[in-house]
């Protein structure tokens with residue numbers, strides 16, 4: 001594979017006539033402010049997620065250069081790097097999320113990453129993966145794709161994969177996962193143009209993602225999941241991830257249950273709930 005040329009694998013590039021709403025930012029500025037990110041001077045916000053040690057900070061540094069600073073996540077001692085870059089006439093804010101193996105919220109790091117993707121609704125979430133450990137890395141990637149449908153896979157450490165003589169079929173991966181895949185060797189600065197292009201296309205709605213969603217639940221769970229997803233869709237129209245919310249409620253996730261009760265989830269749907277879930281309905285599932 002020639003690393004020098006643009007290596008992104010675009011997905012369903014639409015003509016430039018994307019409807020206005022598709023080109024509009026989808027982030028939740030109010031929630032982002034609560035999460036410590038002020039979007040006043042930015043058009044789009046991009047989150048960098050990934051397993052530990054996959055090169056997130058290397059990608060972050062390569063994209064932002066000197067335009068970055070570090071601080072802490074609100075109320076946490078976990079440090080956060082944020083920075084910015086311009087591309088295609090837009091100003092992008094980039095947030096380096098803590099490295100995690102999962103988003104099940106079992107540690108501070110997982111909670112931060114998950115809350116940012118769920119409540120901040122970044123315009124694009126870049127999932128940085130290690131091309132030499134793809135199978136392991138796809139666990140987190142699939143979890144991210146359950147929460148958001150605006151994602152790009154950064155297939156990093158391609159130089160290492162090549163050194164081992166391994167071929168990674170990025171086109172097939174993009175097709176199977178339903179999101180653009182950009183192969184990179186971030187330490188060498190290779191493939192970054194392709195990554196920027198993929199981010200830009202997803203942020204502006206030129207590329208439409210159709211993320212793969214796991215469907216291997218048992219028949220018993222399937223029935224409950226279908227019913228609960230429908231209830232959530234009716235209560236929170238426009239919520240991008242009703243099925244994932246239903247799965248988390250069935251799993252007894254207290255943070256998500258609280259978000260349903262408090263109306264935090266209603267804000268994400270960008271509409272008031274037309275038919276709020278009643279307390280008995282909610283109690284029946286959590």
Ligand SMILES: Nc1nc2c(ncn2[C@@H]2O[C@H](COP(=O)(O)OP(=O)(O)OP(=O)(O)O)[C@@H](O)[C@H]2O)c(=O)[nH]1
Nearest residue numbers: 051052053054055056057058099156157185186187
């Ligand atoms: N060979 C090679 N090494 C890389 C590449 N990208 C990053 N690295 C190296 O991988 C190591 C980890 O990179 P980081 O950018 O710190 O990874 P991270 O995901 O931010 O790590 P955590 O924040 O600890 O989760 C560093 O030694 C980098 O220089 C790459 O594309 N190729």
Ligand SMILES: [Mg+2]
Nearest residue numbers: 056057058099
């Ligand atoms: Mg890092």
